Amino acid sequence: xxxxxxxxxxxxxxxxxxxxxxxxxxxxxxxxxxxxxxxxxxxxxxxxxxxxxxxxxxxxxxxxxxxxxxxxxxxxxxxxxxxxxxxxxxxxxxxxxxxxxxxxxxxxxxxxxxxxxxxxxxxxxxxxxxxxxxxxxxxxxxxxxxxxxxxxxxxxxxxxxxxxxxxxxxxxxxxxxxxxxxxxxxxxxxxxxxxxxxxxxxxxxxxxxxxxxxxxxxxxxxxxxxxxxxxxxxxxxxxxxxxxxxxxxxxxxxxxxxxxxxxxxxxxxxxxxxxxxxxx
Amino acid sequence: xxxxxxxxxxxxxxxxxxxxxxxxxxxxxxxxxxxxxxxxxxxxxxxxxxxxxxxxxxxxxxxxxxxxxxxxxxxxxxxxxxxxxxxxxxxxxxxxxxxxxxxxxxxxxxxxxxxxxxxxxxxxxxxxxxxxxxxxxxxxxxxxxxxxxxxxxxxxxxxxxxxxxxxxxxxxxxxxxxxxxxxxxxxxxxxx
Numbered sequence: 001x002x003x004x005x006x007x008x009x010x011x012x013x014x015x016x017x018x019x020x021x022x023x024x025x026x027x028x029x030x031x032x033x034x035x036x037x038x039x040x041x042x043x044x045x046x047x048x049x050x051x052x053x054x055x056x057x058x059x060x061x062x063x064x065x066x067x068x069x070x071x072x073x074x075x076x077x078x079x080x081x082x083x084x085x086x087x088x089x090x091x092x093x094x095x096x097x098x099x100x101x102x103x104x105x106x107x108x109x110x111x112x113x114x115x116x117x118x119x120x121x122x123x124x125x126x127x128x129x130x131x132x133x134x135x136x137x138x139x140x141x142x143x144x145x146x147x148x149x150x151x152x153x154x155x156x157x158x159x160x161x162x163x164x165x166x167x168x169x170x171x172x173x174x175x176x177x178x179x180x181x182x183x184x185x186x187x188x189x190x191x192x193x194x195x196x197x198x199x200x201x202x203x204x205x206x207x208x209x210x211x212x213x214x215x216x217x218x219x220x221x222x223x224x225x226x227x228x229x230x231x232x233x234x235x236x237x238x239x240x241x242x243x244x245x246x247x248x249x250x251x252x253x254x255x256x257x258x259x260x261x262x263x264x265x266x267x268x269x270x271x272x273x274x275x276x277x278x279x280x
Numbered sequence: 281x282x283x284x285x286x287x288x289x290x291x292x293x294x295x296x297x298x299x300x301x302x303x304x305x306x307x308x309x310x311x312x313x314x315x316x317x318x319x320x321x322x323x324x325x326x327x328x329x330x331x332x333x334x335x336x337x338x339x340x341x342x343x344x345x346x347x348x349x350x351x352x353x354x355x356x357x358x359x360x361x362x363x364x365x366x367x368x369x370x371x372x373x374x375x376x377x378x379x380x381x382x383x384x385x386x387x388x389x390x391x392x393x394x395x396x397x398x399x400x401x402x403x404x405x406x407x408x409x410x411x412x413x414x415x416x417x418x419x420x421x422x423x424x425x426x427x428x429x430x431x432x433x434x435x436x437x438x439x440x441x442x443x444x445x446x447x448x449x450x451x452x453x454x455x456x457x458x459x460x461x462x463x464x465x466x467x468x469x470x471x472x
Contacts, residue, residue, distance in 0.1 A: 008345040012342060016358070020361035028368060031369055
């Protein structure tokens with residue numbers, strides 16, 4: 001075998017690699033763009049989830065925006081207040097941290113309590129099912145259909161479909177808001193993680209039709225509004241809405257609610273989903 | 281074949297994106313805004329012309345060493361280094377363009393249109409001048425296709441009547457397919 005057959009390819013490719021390497025190395029020095037030394041520091045403090053909850057395309061972009069003072073420091077919901085403080089230290093400013101938030105599904109119409117209009121046999125995705133007649137198979141047109149679009153949207157394994165309704169597993173939720181965006185029925189909202197009493201219904205229909213479709217829906221009876229000692233509940237479109245600022249978690253409304261649409265779900269449901277996750 | 285017919289061939293008749301289906305990734309990825317599409321097109325033209333020149337020279341060296349079977353590997357190396365170099369220059373001189381192109385500038389490294397152009401130069405036995413005409417045509421053809429698509433996509437963004445299932449990438453793929461069929465109309469032009 002001719003030894004040249006081995007040597008020439010090595011010389012050709014190796015030589016090219018060497019030349020290009022030297023040229024690129026020189027160019028790197030010559031065309032060096034100085035970056036703010038704080039950017040890599042801030043970037044290191046961020047949790048690298050790249051979820052986009054801050055409104056920037058990834059952690060890199062957010063770090064750059066923070067250092068250029070384009071934005072506030074506490075937008076990273078994944079890292080929460082500890083990361084905000086860390087960034088504040090790097091930037092040399094103090095941060096007032098927001099109370100942590102958590103996603104919440106405003107529906108408890110599980111298979112046993114909520115009726116279905118028809119058997120849906122299409123693509124198993126909420127955004128597809130909603131274009132079916134009546135906005136999906138569920139009798140209540142505001143309720144959770146349980147086709148798990150939000151479960152697939154969640155990168156943190158914080159959502160599960162339990163008995164036909166999406167449930168947020170509080171400990172995993174980082175409040176990135178991906179599920180809020182994807183839900184075609186606008187069922188998911190961000191609530192303070194400390195909030196214990198919540199209205200687990202999204203139905204804007206009148207009491208009669210709510211009752212026909214689901215036994216745990218808000219029928220708009222206004223009993224909770226009357227019983228609340230802090231005046232923290234108001235009726236909007238036949239649906240009770242809690243003002244989280246005023247609510248003292250006394251639980252008077254939950255005790256009074258005839259359909260049990262008001263409850264302390266974040267606590268209870270988290271336990272349910274914990275057992276469900278363990279089963280998987 | 282004259283320089284002009286080589287140019288027209290790669291520009292319109294055998295458009296690299298719409299007839300040869302090379303460089304589809306960046307074609308779809310950077311065609312959301314006309315501004316970025318223009319920048320991407322210019323970057324591709326620049327890289328194509330430079331790499332056409334460089335690959336012709338490198339090929340001559342490979343012939344000297346009797347290692348022409350390494351041409352694909354060598355071309356990849358040349359193109360990757362060139363793109364790196366271009367990125368550094370753009371970052372220094374045009375920060376706004378660099379920001380707009382984002383990840384897609386390094387992705388020209390793996391843009392098969394550039395490597396395809398170099399390999400077609402080789403396959404057709406083009407001289408350096410022929411190769412440059414081919415590269416210019418290919419780059420301009422890429423820019424034409426991507427700017428046309430970005431204009432269409434910008435308009436489709438504002439269309440509220442579009443079914444949800446078609447929004448975004450699906451309708452863009454359909455549009456690109458229709459553009460490709462439209463470019464089929466150039467086939468046979470001047471016997472190319």
